[in-house]
Amino acid sequence: MAVTTSNAELTRPLCWQDNGSANHECRETMTSAVARRTIEGMAEHTSTPKHVAVVGAGMVGLSTAWFLQEHGVSVTVLDREGVAAGSSWGNAGWLTPGITTPLPEPAVLKYGVRAVLSPSSPVYVPPTANPRLVSFLTRFARNSTARRWERAMQALVPINRRSLAAFDVLGENGVAAPTHEAKSFLAAYRTADERTTLLEEIEQIHRAGQGIEFDVLDGDEARGVEPSLSDEVGAAIRLHDQRFINPGEYVHALADSVSARGGVIRSGVTVDDIVDRGSKVEVDGASYDAVVLATGAWLGNLARRFGVRTLVQAGRGYSFSIPIEHVPSGPVYFPAQRVACTPLGDRLRVAGMMEFRAPDAPLDARRIGAISEAAKPLLRGADLDARQDEWVGARPCTPDGLPLVGATRSPRVYAAGGHGMWGITLGPATGQLLAEQMVTGRVPAELAAFNPLR
Numbered sequence: 001m002a003v004t005t006s007n008a009e010l011t012r013p014l015c016w017q018d019n020g021s022a023n024h025e026c027r028e029t030m031t032s033a034v035a036r037r038t039i040e041g042m043a044e045h046t047s048t049p050k051h052v053a054v055v056g057a058g059m060v061g062l063s064t065a066w067f068l069q070e071h072g073v074s075v076t077v078l079d080r081e082g083v084a085a086g087s088s089w090g091n092a093g094w095l096t097p098g099i100t101t102p103l104p105e106p107a108v109l110k111y112g113v114r115a116v117l118s119p120s121s122p123v124y125v126p127p128t129a130n131p132r133l134v135s136f137l138t139r140f141a142r143n144s145t146a147r148r149w150e151r152a153m154q155a156l157v158p159i160n161r162r163s164l165a166a167f168d169v170l171g172e173n174g175v176a177a178p179t180h181e182a183k184s185f186l187a188a189y190r191t192a193d194e195r196t197t198l199l200e201e202i203e204q205i206h207r208a209g210q211g212i213e214f215d216v217l218d219g220d221e222a223r224g225v226e227p228s229l230s231d232e233v234g235a236a237i238r239l240h241d242q243r244f245i246n247p248g249e250y251v252h253a254l255a256d257s258v259s260a261r262g263g264v265i266r267s268g269v270t271v272d273d274i275v276d277r278g279s280k281v282e283v284d285g286a287s288y289d290a291v292v293l294a295t296g297a298w299l300g301n302l303a304r305r306f307g308v309r310t311l312v313q314a315g316r317g318y319s320f321s322i323p324i325e326h327v328p329s330g331p332v333y334f335p336a337q338r339v340a341c342t343p344l345g346d347r348l349r350v351a352g353m354m355e356f357r358a359p360d361a362p363l364d365a366r367r368i369g370a371i372s373e374a375a376k377p378l379l380r381g382a383d384l385d386a387r388q389d390e391w392v393g394a395r396p397c398t399p400d401g402l403p404l405v406g407a408t409r410s411p412r413v414y415a416a417g418g419h420g421m422w423g424i425t426l427g428p429a430t431g432q433l434l435a436e437q438m439v440t441g442r443v444p445a446e447l448a449a450f451n452p453l454r
């Protein structure tokens, strides 16, 4: 397949009726625009799908559905529970392309080895890992070298560049939830020594071709910016030009927009099988032109039979919200503790942990306790005992730290997932690029490294 960059002509609505759906004339215009762009490299692409099923109503599935609608495609989204039932609900909601980096890195490996010994460590691997988990961890460890990290980082840079613009397209075209500029975005530490890891990583990010503006602050300067930091904070980095959202609210607004534009969202539908019938594909007893598998940490269950061999492992994280005297004006990150805080209305969401376990295992209260204990001494005026919304969710992690986005062995079955720690930041750009690929048959350059059959 040919690789091409995206085309703005295809990423914006050309003409919409009041109810948000494309009118007939508009559909024709889009179809011919698509046809013009797809003559070259069309060998494997038979026709533009008219009706697509999307399995999974998280950030990635709904973004793909929304951007397919931009091309005049009808969508039906199926979820075994409902909108934002997976990891798209209680996450930290950071839109931080500046630090969207591959998870397998030398420092995580160090945590991983320590973690086997301590259930309160920010990265936890159960001592009785099953063979599948051992296989994932072995591959993950192999990718946790400086050289592989750099290569994976270079692969993320092009999609990172598009991530905030994709949110703007959604915001300007009917997705009612806001994205917030992070007036302050602080990574805070006890000592300047601890800070060197992120400073070095920022340098490596720069070397990979991605810029990020930042200031280096001492403890008092950090408290000047963010009074909710305690006196134990002695050093910080302030990142610029990042954003955040309330992820649950945002994903529901995205679902509302998909519905308002004529999409169907069906909750309580577990998809156990996908039957490829040659020119059509059958999902839950109905026939579609194509299907997108966007089932998060469960991606492998359906994708494996279509040639996707990369393991998608749940990297489970926990969160809760607390009252705090001064709600920060942007995210606060404690990298040494691996704790992420995000203002949500009048409360602060506190999130953390990377627990490599089965995605459906029950919430382990010890992890909530560990996050709470790690954050307590670093926050001022926070009541960590008045926790609400205790939650566990499964990050869909791949061993090489890159998502799986694109066609599988069947040209009618697409994968969209495996974004690990960054499916909120990258969800809309993923949906935008995958929708373009599905209607044109050409792989956008930004997706080239994310081939699900790698």
Ligand SMILES: Cc1cc2nc3c(=O)[nH]c(=O)nc-3n(C[C@H](O)[C@H](O)[C@H](O)COP(=O)(O)OP(=O)(O)OC[C@H]3O[C@@H](n4cnc5c(N)ncnc54)[C@H](O)[C@@H]3O)c2cc1C
Pocket (backbone or CB within 6 Å): 055, 056, 057, 058, 059, 060, 061, 078, 079, 080, 081, 082, 083, 084, 085, 086, 087, 088, 089, 090, 091, 092, 093, 094, 095, 269, 270, 271, 272, 294, 295, 296, 297, 298, 315, 316, 317, 318, 319, 351, 352, 392, 393, 394, 395, 396, 416, 417, 418, 419, 420, 421, 422, 423, 424, 425, 426
């Ligand atoms: C603690 C924590 C903090 C995080 N913070 C951030 C952050 O700040 N920024 C960021 O970018 N990312 C963050 N992430 C990662 C982010 O949450 C995920 O990458 C993202 O939500 C993945 O979205 P998804 O749509 O692929 O999967 P999900 O949101 O998990 O959606 C998958 C959906 O598929 C459905 N499903 C599964 N199997 C089936 C089936 N067989 N049939 C029907 N439906 C099915 C599920 O019910 C679910 O609704 C965080 C994650 C955690 C856990």
